[in-house]
Amino acid sequence: MDVRKTYKLFVNGEFVRSESGRAYRPDGNVNVPRGSRKDLRDAVRAARTALGGWAGRTAMNRGQILYRAAEMLDGRTAQFVELLGGGVKARREVEQAVEVLVWYAGWTDKLQQVTGTVNPVSGPYFNFTIPEPTGVVAIIAPEEQALLGLVRRLAPVLCGGNVVVALAAETQPLAALTLAEVLATSDVPAGVVNILSGQRKELLPWLASHMDVNAIDAAGCTPDEVKAIEESAASNVKRVIKLTESEQSPYLIAAFMEMKTVWHPIGV
Amino acid sequence: MAITKKQSTALAKQVFEYAPAPEAIDHVKVQPHYGLFIGGKWVEGHSKKRFPTINPATEQKLADVVEADEVDVDRAVKAAGKAFDSWGRLAPSRRARYLFRISRLLQERSRELAVVETMDGGKPIKESRDVDIPLSAAHFFYYAGWADKLEWAFPNRKPRPLGVAGQVIPWNFPLLMLAWKIAPALAAGNTVVLKPAETTPLSAMLFAEICMQAELPPGVVNIVTGAGKTGSLVVTHPDVKKVAFTGSTEVGKLIQRSIAGTGKRLTLELGGKAANIVFEDAPLDQAVEGIVNGIYFNQGHVCCAGSRLLVQESIAEPLLEKLKRRLSTLRLGDPLDKNTDIGAINSRAQLDKIRGLVESGIEEGAELYQPECVLPERGFWFPPSLFTNVSQSYRIAREEIFGPVLSVLTFRTPNEAVEKANNTPYGLSAGVWTDKGSRILWMAERMRAGVVWANTFNRFDPTSPFGGYKESGFGREGGLHGLLPYVDLS
Numbered sequence: 153m154d155v156r157k158t159y160k161l162f163v164n165g166e167f168v169r170s171e172s173g174r175a176y177r178p179d180g181n182v183n184v185p186r187g188s189r190k191d192l193r194d195a196v197r198a199a200r201t202a203l204g205g206w207a208g209r210t211a212m213n214r215g216q217i218l219y220r221a222a223e224m225l226d227g228r229t230a231q232f233v234e235l236l237g238g239g240v241k242a243r244r245e246v247e248q249a250v251e252v253l254v255w256y257a258g259w260t261d262k263l264q265q266v267t268g269t270v271n272p273v274s275g276p277y278f279n280f281t282i283p284e285p286t287g288v289v290a291i292i293a294p295e296e297q298a299l300l301g302l303v304r305r306l307a308p309v310l311c312g313g314n315v316v317v318a319l320a321a322e323t324q325p326l327a328a329l330t331l332a333e334v335l336a337t338s339d340v341p342a343g344v345v346n347i348l349s350g351q352r353k354e355l356l357p358w359l360a361s362h363m364d365v366n367a368i369d370a371a372g373c374t375p376d377e378v379k380a381i382e383e384s385a386a387s388n389v390k391r392v393i394k395l396t397e398s399e400q401s402p403y404l405i406a407a408f409m410e411m412k413t414v415w416h417p418i419g420v
Numbered sequence: 421m422a423i424t425k426k427q428s429t430a431l432a433k434q435v436f437e438y439a440p441a442p443e444a445i446d447h448v449k450v451q452p453h454y455g456l457f458i459g460g461k462w463v464e465g466h467s468k469k470r471f472p473t474i475n476p477a478t479e480q481k482l483a484d485v486v487e488a489d490e491v492d493v494d495r496a497v498k499a500a501g502k503a504f505d506s507w508g509r510l511a512p513s514r515r516a517r518y519l520f521r522i523s524r525l526l527q528e529r530s531r532e533l534a535v536v537e538t539m540d541g542g543k544p545i546k547e548s549r550d551v552d553i554p555l556s557a558a559h560f561f562y563y564a565g566w567a568d569k570l571e572w573a574f575p576n577r578k579p580r581p582l583g584v585a586g587q588v589i590p591w592n593f594p595l596l597m598l599a600w601k602i603a604p605a606l607a608a609g610n611t612v613v614l615k616p617a618e619t620t621p622l623s624a625m626l627f628a629e630i631c632m633q634a635e636l637p638p639g640v641v642n643i644v645t646g647a648g649k650t651g652s653l654v655v656t657h658p659d660v661k662k663v664a665f666t667g668s669t670e671v672g673k674l675i676q677r678s679i680a681g682t683g684k685r686l687t688l689e690l691g692g693k694a695a696n697i698v699f700e701d702a703p704l705d706q707a708v709e710g711i712v713n714g715i716y717f718n719q720g721h722v723c724c725a726g727s728r729l730l731v732q733e734s735i736a737e738p739l740l741e742k743l744k745r746r747l748s749t750l751r752l753g754d755p756l757d758k759n760t761d762i763g764a765i766n767s768r769a770q771l772d773k774i775r776g777l778v779e780s781g782i783e784e785g786a787e788l789y790q791p792e793c794v795l796p797e798r799g800f801w802f803p804p805s806l807f808t809n810v811s812q813s814y815r816i817a818r819e820e821i822f823g824p825v826l827s828v829l830t831f832r833t834p835n836e837a838v839e840k841a842n843n844t845p846y847g848l849s850a851g852v853w854t855d856k857g858s859r860i861l862w863m864a865e866r867m868r869a870g871v872v873w874a875n876t877f878n879r880f881d882p883t884s885p886f887g888g889y890k891e892s893g894f895g896r897e898g899g900l901h902g903l904l905p906y907v908d909l910s
Contacts, residue, residue: 266575269900273881274558281885281901366890379681386676388845389669389688389891396910401576403909410889411896414864416857417875 159184159325161191161349162332164198165342170350184325187350189358192317195346196364199288199315202343207285207313215260218310221338222253225303228334232299235327249303252400256307259405263312267406271413278416283409285313286391287366290359292319292352294372294397299327301397305369306345308405314367317346317359321372325349352377360384367391367408371399438751441758443545448535450622453484456492456645457628459499460638466491471647473621476542477755477764477799485621488644493613493653496642500584500611501659503639508581508609510637512568519564519606521634526557526599529630533623537595538755540622542764542800543718545756555880556599559898562882563603566903570608573900579907581609582685583661586654588675590667591617591766592721592822596880597666598624600897602641608906610662611640615654618647619767655679662906665689666723668820669846669891687895687905689723689887691820692848694869695841696726696877697831700735702853706875708742711826714851714877716750716804719765720824723892724849726877728817729806729828730837736830740808747804748791762824765800774802774823781807781816786827812843820846834859838866847889851877870896 159182160167172188185191206214225232229246236242264282271279289309294301298321309316320328332347348355356377360368361384368385370378370392378394385392393407453470455462465486472481486492507515526533530553537548570579585605589597594616605612616624624643631641644650648671655663655675662685665675669690679686696714698707714726731739755763765771782788786807793803806826810817816827831837841850850869852860860874870888873879880886885899895905 269885271881271883271885271899273879273884275879275881277876277879279881279884281896281899286889375681382680383677386673386680389673389676389690389893391894403574403577410870410894411885411887411901412864412870412872412889413885413899414861414872415874415876415879415884416860416864 159329161185161187162347163195178323184349187348191348192355192358195317196362198343199317199346200364202341203315205341206315206344211261215257217339218253218257221334222250224334224338226250245297245300249300252303252307256311259311263402263405266402276418278418281411281413283406284412286408286410289314289408290317290365290368292372293321293328295321295323298324302328309408312405312409314408315344319355320347320349322352361387363388369393371397438759443535443756445535448532450483454625456486456488457643458496473540475539476766479798485645488646488650490653492644496613496644497584497657497659499639500613500642503637504583504611507611507640516564516567518636519560523557523560525630525633533626536626537623541620542755542766544760544763546758552593552596556595559599559882560603563607567607573903574909577909582908584659585610585612585662586660587612587614587664588651589616591620594620595623598627601664604902605906608903610906613642613654615644615651621645688893690893691846692723692892693820693844693846694724694726694849695728695730696851697730697837699854700732701855704739707853708746710877712746715826716762716824717878719762721766721822726851729826730840731830733830733832750804752793765802768800771800774821777816777821778825784814786810786814842868845891848892
C-alpha cells in the first residue's frame with residue numbers, strides 16, 4: 153500500500169497548503185491546493201525578501217545552483233516521466249527540461265559579457281552598461297508541456313538573478329509542484345522560486361496588478377489573458393514579456409533584466 | 421550659519437554685472453503657419469483646428485500649427501506604411517547615407533535650430549547651442565553607422581525592421597528627443613510618424629525641412645502636430661507596429677493600457693525623482709556645480725533631474741552654504757542671452773504645476789530658500805529654489821516637479837543613502853559624489869536606476885544607453901541597446 157504524497161504550494165522554501173484551505177482535482181482524483189490571493193501575496197513578499205540574496209550571489213554560484221537543479225531533475229527522471237503520462241514523449245520532455253537547465257546554468261557568468269557594453273563617450277568617463285535583474289518576476293506556466301514549459305521560462309529568469317512567483321499549469325499542476333522538490337534540494341535559497349497551483353482566472357488579475365511585481369512572463373497566456381495582463385500591468389509599468397514559448401536565448405534572459413549605465417569619472 | 425535672504429542679496433551684488441549679449445535672430449525664418457509633414461511634403465490638415473505656439477519668455481506667438489485629427493494621422497501612418505515597403509528593403513548602406521546626411525544638415529543649420537529651440541521652448545541659448553543641437557546631430561551620426569552593421573549588434577540573429585513606428589515626444593528637449601526617436605528607428609529600417617509636443621513643435625518643423633533637403637524618400641519621416649488627443653491617435657493606430665513615448669509616467673501608463681493586447685512593441689521613457697548623493701569626501705565645489713547642473717539645467721525640465729539632494733550630515737551645513745551662494749549668482753532671464761543660466765518655464769500650465777507643488781512643500785513644513793531674483797514681467801518664470809527640512813513623505817520629495825526646485829535631505833551612512841535613494845517608484849537616474857572610486861561602484865551597484873552619474877550629472881552621449889527602472893519606463897535609447905526596440909529578432 154502506497155504512502156501517498158500530499159501536493160502543496162511552494163512558498164518561501166516551504167511546502168504549504170493554501171491558506172484558503174481550498175483544493176481542486178484537475179485529474180479528477182488527486183487533491184491540489186487552490187491558491188488564493190493571500191497565498192499569492194505571501195509568495196510575492198517571500199520573493200521580494202529573497203531578491204537581494206539571490207541577485208547578490210556571484211554569477212558562478214547561480215550557475216552552479218542551476219546546474220545542481222539539472223542534476224536533481226535528472227535523478228528523478230523516472231518520477232517525472234510517470235507524472236507526465238509515461239512513454240517516449242514524456243521521457244523526451246524530461247530530458248529536454250534537464251538540457252534547458254544545463255544550458256542556462258552555463259549562461260549566468262557569460263550574459264554580462266555578451267549583453268553588456270563599454271561605451272566610447274565623448275568625455276573623461278569610463279562609461280559602461282551592464283544587465284541587472286528586474287526583480288520579482290511572475291511566470292504563467294503554459295498549459296502544454298507541464299514540466300518543460302515551466303522550466304523553459306523559469307531557467308532564464310533565475311539565470312538573470314531574478315526571483316519568481318510561478319503559476320503552475322492549471323490543468324496539470326503536478327509536475328510543477330514536484331519541480332519544487334527539485335529546487336528545494338538544489339540549494340536554491342528560500343523564496344527565490346515560489347510555485348502556486350490554482351485557477352488562473354482567479355489569480356492572474358491579482359498577479360498582474362500587484363504593485364511589487366516587476367515583470368510578467370506571459371508566454372503561456374491566451375491573447376485575451378495577455379490583453380488583461382497588459383492593462384493591469386500599467387498600474388506600476390510592469391514589463392510584460394511575450395517572447396515565444398520556444399525561445400531559448402540570451403535575448404530571453406535579457407528581457408528580464410534592466411540595463412544600467414554608469415558614468416565613472418577618469419582623472420588624477 | 422544659514423544664509424538669510426538679505427545676505428544673499430548682498431552676495432548677488434558682489435558678482436559681476438553683465439551687459440546684455442543677445443543671440444542674433446535675424447537669420448532665422450519661422451513661417452507664420454505650418455502644415456503637416458506627410459509623404460515627404462507639407463500638406464494642409466484635414467483638421468481645420470489650429471493652435472499657436474508661443475515664446476514662453478515673451479508670450480508672443482511664433483507660429484500656428486495644425487491640431488491633427490484622425491484623418492490626418494491616418495494619412496501620415498499610411499504614408500509611412502507605403503514608404504516602409506521600399507525603405508525597409510533599401511540597401512542598409514544607403515539608409516546609412518541618408519542618416520549621415522541628416523546629421524550633417526543638423527550641424528550646418530545648428531545655430532538656426534538652437535535659436536528656434538530657445539524661442540519656442542524657453543531654454544537658455546547656451547544650452548540649446550552647446551547641448552541639444554550638437555547631441556542631436558551626434559545621435560544621427562552614431563546611428564547612421566549602425567544601419568549597415570545590425571547583424572554585428574545582435575549575434576546569431578537576422579534583425580528585421582518592425583514597420584511603422586509611432587513616436588510621441590516631450591517639450592523639454594524637442595529636437596534631441598526627436599533625434600533619439602527617429603535615428604535608431606530609421607537606422608533599423610523602420611519608418612516613423614512622430615508627434616512633437618504641443619508647446620514646442622517648431623524644431624520638428626525645421627527638421628521636416630531638413631528631411632526634404634536630405635532628399636529622404638517621401639514618407640520615411642512624417643510629422644503631425646497636435647496635443648494629447650493627436651498623440652493617442654498615433655499610438656493606437658492599428659498600422660503602427662511600434663510605439664515609443666517619452667513623457668510623464670501618468671501618460672505612459674495610459675499608453676501602456678491603451679495598446680494592451682494589440683501586440684504593438686512598446687518603449688517608455690517616463691518620469692523620475694533622482695537622488696543626487698553627496699558624500700563627505702566629495703570635492704565640494706565640484707559637487708555644488710553638479711548639483712546646480714543636476715536640478716537647474718533646463719529649468720529643471722529634465723526627467724532625470726537630480727531633484728532630491730542627499731547630503732551626508734557631516735557636510736550638510738557647509739555644502740548648503742556654498743549652494744545658496746551659488747544660487748544667488750545664477751542669471752535668470754532672456755533665454756536668448758548668451759549669459760543666461762535659467763530661462764523661461766516652458767508653459768503656463770507647467771508654471772502652475774511647479775507653483776502648486778512648491779506651495780505643498782511650504783504647507784507640509786519644508787523650508788523654502790530662493791535667492792533674490794528679479795523675474796521679467798512677461799513670460800513664465802520661476803526662480804531657482806531649494807527646500808530644506810524635507811521629510812521623505814512630502815510631495816516635493818516624492819513627486820516629479822519638473823521645475824527648478826531642489827529638495828534637500830540628509831543621511832549618515834552609505835546604506836541609509838541607498839535606502840533613501842531607492843525609496844521612490846521611479847528609477848531613471850542617480851548621482852554620486854565622492855572621491856573614492858570603490859564607493860562609486862558600490863553605490864552604483866545598489867541604486868535602482870538606469871543611469872548612474874559619478875562626480876557628474878545630466879551628461880548624455882549617443883553611445884551611452886539611457887532609460888529607466890521601475891515606473892520610469894522600459895527600453896533604452898542610445899548606444900547599441902537603443903537599437904533593440906526597433907528590430908525584430910525572431
